[in-house]
Amino acid sequence: EPVEDKQALLDFLDSMHHSPHVNWEENTSVCQSWRGVTCNSDESRVTALRLPGAGLSGPIPPNTLSRLSALEIVSLRSNGISGPFPDGFSELKNLTSLYLQSNKFSGPLPLDFSVWNNLSVVNLSNNYFNGSIPFSISNLTHLTSLVLANNSLTGEIPDLNIPSLEELNLAYNNLSGVVPKSLLRFPSSAFAGNNLTSATALPPAFPVEPPAVPPGEKSKGLSEPALLGIIIGASVLGFVVIAGFLIVCCYQNADVDVQPMKSQNKQTSLKTESSGSQDKNNKIVFFEGSNLAFDLEDLLRASAEILGKGTFGMTYKAALEDATTVVVKRLKEVTVGKRDFEQQMEVVGRIKHDNVDAVRAYYYSKEEKLIVYDYYQQGSVSAMLHGKGGEGRSALDWDSRLRIAIGAARGIARIHSQHGGKLVHGNIKASNIFINSQGYGCISDIGLATLMSPIPVPAMRTTGYRAPELTDTRKASHASDVYSFGVLVLELLTGKSPINSTEGEQVVHLVRWVNSVVREEWTAEVFDVELLRYPNIEEEMVGMLQIGMACAARIPDQRPKMPDVVRMVEEIRRVNTPNLPSTESRSEVSTPTPRAVDIPSTSVQQ
Numbered sequence: 001e002p003v004e005d006k007q008a009l010l011d012f013l014d015s016m017h018h019s020p021h022v023n024w025e026e027n028t029s030v031c032q033s034w035r036g037v038t039c040n041s042d043e044s045r046v047t048a049l050r051l052p053g054a055g056l057s058g059p060i061p062p063n064t065l066s067r068l069s070a071l072e073i074v075s076l077r078s079n080g081i082s083g084p085f086p087d088g089f090s091e092l093k094n095l096t097s098l099y100l101q102s103n104k105f106s107g108p109l110p111l112d113f114s115v116w117n118n119l120s121v122v123n124l125s126n127n128y129f130n131g132s133i134p135f136s137i138s139n140l141t142h143l144t145s146l147v148l149a150n151n152s153l154t155g156e157i158p159d160l161n162i163p164s165l166e167e168l169n170l171a172y173n174n175l176s177g178v179v180p181k182s183l184l185r186f187p188s189s190a191f192a193g194n195n196l197t198s199a200t201a202l203p204p205a206f207p208v209e210p211p212a213v214p215p216g217e218k219s220k221g222l223s224e225p226a227l228l229g230i231i232i233g234a235s236v237l238g239f240v241v242i243a244g245f246l247i248v249c250c251y252q253n254a255d256v257d258v259q260p261m262k263s264q265n266k267q268t269s270l271k272t273e274s275s276g277s278q279d280k281n282n283k284i285v286f287f288e289g290s291n292l293a294f295d296l297e298d299l300l301r302a303s304a305e306i307l308g309k310g311t312f313g314m315t316y317k318a319a320l321e322d323a324t325t326v327v328v329k330r331l332k333e334v335t336v337g338k339r340d341f342e343q344q345m346e347v348v349g350r351i352k353h354d355n356v357d358a359v360r361a362y363y364y365s366k367e368e369k370l371i372v373y374d375y376y377q378q379g380s381v382s383a384m385l386h387g388k389g390g391e392g393r394s395a396l397d398w399d400s401r402l403r404i405a406i407g408a409a410r411g412i413a414r415i416h417s418q419h420g421g422k423l424v425h426g427n428i429k430a431s432n433i434f435i436n437s438q439g440y441g442c443i444s445d446i447g448l449a450t451l452m453s454p455i456p457v458p459a460m461r462t463t464g465y466r467a468p469e470l471t472d473t474r475k476a477s478h479a480s481d482v483y484s485f486g487v488l489v490l491e492l493l494t495g496k497s498p499i500n501s502t503e504g505e506q507v508v509h510l511v512r513w514v515n516s517v518v519r520e521e522w523t524a525e526v527f528d529v530e531l532l533r534y535p536n537i538e539e540e541m542v543g544m545l546q547i548g549m550a551c552a553a554r555i556p557d558q559r560p561k562m563p564d565v566v567r568m569v570e571e572i573r574r575v576n577t578p579n580l581p582s583t584e585s586r587s588e589v590s591t592p593t594p595r596a597v598d599i600p601s602t603s604v605q606q
Ligand SMILES: Nc1ncnc2c1ncn2[C@@H]1O[C@H](COP(=O)(O)OP(=O)(O)OP(=O)(O)O)[C@@H](O)[C@H]1O
Pocket: 307, 308, 309, 310, 311, 312, 313, 314, 315, 327, 373, 374, 375, 376, 377, 379, 380, 427, 431, 432, 444, 445
């Protein structure tokens, strides 16, 4: 335990206002359990401090963080820290990354940056720093990213000739003069919103007008035919370049669409041509209780992995700089406008329930619509049940499946009670259900179906979860959600996907298949063989089968309402406690006895 570093951190926190999320207790291990603190491998020193969005306010107390001389990473972004740039940081000679953006720091930047000769990333944007940009920054030979945007910096931009520099942003300050030659390789957006002198500094991307020929000076111009030739040549060249660009883009998109999951797992980022330009009027909106803090830039820059392409767009797993992992959905074809989208997100974001996957944040602009969720490492129920990804089939014993069904039912019932009883999920299926920390089902993707353009009927049918009466995804109802839940229950019981194709390519619809087997009084045949090794569960399985089939009744009015479904599912084990007794403790193994199930006749007409 690094005792001195621990004391320095406690001294720091003692003098600063902070949110209760910072769980630093004197009697717990600084390296093992303190949030935002990372130690070196032998736990002798603290090497990283990451407290983004931790509600810190006030100036950094002197002689606290400066004692952490082994610090390599400091991330205190998105807080309300005020006062000058902390003097004592000059003691942190091992710093490689410094993130102080989105705070209330003021006063000049430190004069001598060369004390941090390992610095690679510096982000001091969105503060009130003033004075000039120190020339000593040019001594940082490892610097890859320098972001000083949105401050009140003045004076001329120094000639920062740093070959390693890949990212530069000095926009929205009060800088004057011209952009030095060494920095002209950066896009003009890096210097926007300053008082820089004109075209000499930033040559426009496309000359709008030909340079005027001074009067009297004989034009040494080209003849008209030559000019025409050049224009045609340039047009053809332009066309070839654009066509090439489009082919590459289409190829890349097609690539993503058709690639199997395995090869999609490559690292990428969410950045695209259009998403890169952050619209100042649009900010990421975080929901209460989310201890995440990042801006669009952070999110787009994060190292991301494609999890899959869903009905509404691409889903990514993104690793943020502060080591949190989130899931980002990039929505395509959102048909509603910003206000409707925001309203729907507010309704969804207000739901705080163990069985509903919380929306952590969202972003809406003309070009980009993103929703941020927690990442579930185990993958979805679909992956676990059908062995794609998760830990394989055996991970889901009968108890787990029962908990998934109970949790999902509770989650859906909660969703249905929201917004004066008007909220509908619209896309309940096993790939949208995860397992919460108590092992119960947890519903994700709420309310997206109603924001999007309708999905064509043939595509909808193929999912096997859609209620038969549903012709337009935006018209999903409580009753159609109940139907989808019924299909999910049948999937959990049979271990079969809602749509199966047999060898002869004949498509088998799960609900129809279950109905026909039950009609022939071969009930035991429907159950997943994996479940047959658990003893004494046939009563429960048959009970669940009745619920699943009642929910998947063809006529919407004959389906039970979600609160009734919750009650019925909970009664399966006649306990309404979070901890179900484990069937694994039962020693004898028995096989379910085939028997008929009493099903209302209407539901058999699938
Ligand atoms: N929060 C999450 N944590 C872990 N995996 C997730 C998360 N959200 C989605 N996934 C997984 O990412 C993949 C793509 O998800 P996505 O929701 O885009 O598509 P889908 O569930 O297949 O279809 P749909 O768009 O109709 O819901 C799925 O395998 C899904 O289970």
